[in-house]
Amino acid sequence: MKKPTLRLRLLRSFLVILTPLVLFLYYENYYAIKIVREEVSQSTSNVLSIHITQIDRTLDEITHYLLQQIVTSDTKSAYLDMASLPETNGNYTLAKIKIHNELTSGSTAFENFHSFFAYSVKKEDFIFSRSSFTDTNDLKEMLGEYVREKVKGQSFSDWIVLRYWEKSYLVRVAQASDGVYIGAVLLLEDLIRPLRGLDYGDRWEAILLDTTGQPLTKSVMSPETMTAVNRKLVTNPLAFQVFENPADHKDYLLVSTDFKQAPLRLAAMIPEKSLLQRLPFFQGVIYLIPLGVIVIFIFYSHYLRKMLFSPMNSLIMGMRRVVKGDMEIGLKEAETEELNFLITTFNHMVSQISHLKINVYEEMLKAQQSEFKHLQAQINPHFYLNSLNIINSLSTLGENDLIKKMTEHLADYFRFITRSHRDTITIDEEVRHIRNYLEIQMLRFPEKITYNIDLPEPFSRTMILPLMIQPFVENAVIHGMEEGSKPFHIEISAGNCQEDPNCLEILIRDNGVGFTPEVLSTFNQKKFGDGTGTHMGIWNVYRRMRMAFGYQAEVTFLLGEPNGAIVRLTIPAIGAFHEMEEEEDGKADDR
Template structure:
């Protein structure tokens, strides 16, 4: 429909342009005929003045006689008779005159204006001579002459000091223009000076004010100007004169040119509005019956994809969308049922995985402990065997009880103490430990074996120089970070983490080595992730003295405030 509407509008504009072009072509011919005729007449008068000054013997010898002599008077009378006769040959000429320093001879077609013209020439003739250009008519103004504006041409008689000239009233040229152009509804014609001043006194009731720019003749056949009071648009055509500073202009009201076309314009616009109105109703109907249900369907699908399984679609009167909405609602109900079942299965799998991760840590220390007992027995060091067996018994007693999901921090620290005492039998006088745990933290609950694997990793990878004493420090503190959290830090004075290992640990990437200690660290991180669902965090860094440090961040919970594991 949009191309159809655009076609209507474009066709209307094309018709208006065609009408303007055809009307302009007709009036342009009329304007050119008048301007060419006026210029030819002015040129004929110029040629007449030149011939009068050059070929007429009386004009040539007038200044050779003494003023007042008989010959001078007779010659002056003959010249007066000639110009009285010649002024009738040119309808456009108002006055023909000759003057020198002593005399002014003139003949005019307006005998009642003779004295006025004589005074005007006496007052202005010298200035007119100074400003005249050979072959070009000078536009002059004097309010004493009817209409005020007139054209004047002055030609010097060679070697005599005598001048011949002619005056043409602009009102006369304007009258001849009005003969060819009927004023009224079809527009108006007028003659303008190049600065926009209207000449000839005709049509001065017009509100159209022209300026220098409006009067410039362009390559375009016409241009538009606007009435300052009524706002009406006029089609304007200009034709400047070739021999005088004046421009003939024709102003045609656009309403006259396009008379009849406005009805077609209104019809075109009415059709366009009607098409748009019908199309709007159609869009409203389509939106209600098609777009709105589709939007509801798309919105429901987005909500389903975001996990909002309680979304249901409303049905409308369209049979197809009733079927579509019922099908969507049934699918949403089935997805909800399937998701609940899968969620329960996932919880069971997570619990089984947690148990497997706990059991996976249990055998790490078993073989080394038996080797130590065997060596003490071989040395018949029964006291050491007793102490070793006691610590080992407590160690495995804790392991057998580690199937509990949560233990206290105090129980975890006792287990770590047993582990370190066993390790001190391997490295006597080389291994030390320091505990800095506030008493208020010892009752906090945590998953079993959450700290011990990091202590084990420190001894395996940090205690590389067995000649230098190795110390493990365990510190704890309570912090408020959008809730209560405890930070437990395990530090040593060993060689620290290699840069690549440290980067991979902090980015959560797997380590290339799969030994038991690093597998235990991965298990701890996975267990904390399953248990606290992102609330727990493990950070790795190297201390200022070059050792390794691991900080475990856990939510604070007690026996009366157990954290719910993910999915429970």
């Protein structure tokens, strides 16, 4: 599992520390805005409630004024005359003048008041404190119909809302005498006009509603908004609440207040943005917090990169180059004391490792060369002893001619070894020694051994290790030849590997007894011992091949078809050994 980097851990730590602070600031500002919203909403609701209270007080005073008109002796007699005297009587006219003057003087005491009126049902005679001809005609038609309907058995006790054409009125009627009624008329637009003069921004709206939620005053609100307002007021009739306008999807403060003296309800929608426009600090902080976090994060990242990450990355890259074997590095000093100490120590360590590596490499070369020479010297006596054993056997048999040929072959071989002292030879030279060995064995076992060597010309000059093939040929003769009249045949061939054209393949085949399963498994697992047992020759060759060619050298043991054994030697076919050959030839010429 890959561990997290230092950069990631530091960034996590920064976020762990900064995130709670940012959340706290957000919560603090959110809480402050919430408190301010509630306070402003409560204050706004109180202001509107004060206006409603003032209107209620005015309505109560008007009601009291109407009742006072009925019971006051001066006005009471005038209403009685209006009810009992005919219209042609002079006192009737004086009574009407007196009532008009009284109602006109009384209407001046009330602000945003529309008109007082007196109405004789029998005579269908109206008296208005308001002198506008158009208004009085509209009022006569509306009030006359209303009073006549009420006279049929209903009482006049409360303020009611009447609508005439596109206007809505608030009306209060009282009976002054038999057939004569007095009352007050207020235009609802006049009642709400002072509220619309309050400074709550450009898009705030105040409207009067009846008990069913229907608008009584003019409004710019859409039907969709009005429906949503009514639903909100019915389901949650609070003094103030936050309301999302479906028309523009913005938040509004919805304030609703019921009138005590009339069947009316005030609904006011104030944009929340207008209420909070005096709070730029809190709103600004909300927007500045993310920007501030980004700025801090950028500076923090730049600081960490300059002070920590860049030196650390440089140090890590240097270590990776050292792992790859590149010692030619020199890291720049850091700006902090701790990292500078690490980088200086690293530079000094790399310098020491470079010198130590050179010394160790030289010692390894010397040791490897010494071991190689030792193995080379070890194989020569091994072959020599086997040859002496053959000569001894021939001497016992009295084969002097064969002994002569054998000694000539041995003399040629050891003359070559003692003269050249080379680490590599050509395959052609190796094959020449193998021919000498096989000729000796053929002299020893007439008509018992045959051989065939297939060495194409391009491979005859390829450089290999001395005595790399001969020990396997010798083992084949010693361990593979069967008793009887069947000839023992050996084949030696060289060529490129099928799987890799840059690989040289040497095959030693025979038709002998082959390998037992146990021996075949042991050999392919490279269990040749330590060079002191029965498989010393194989171990010696394998060890020298690995020292010279590395893991590209391989020895494989196979069973032949239908019988016999196969030994496959593979080494890299590179031009380095040709150069070594030229170098050795040059040294030989110098000698």
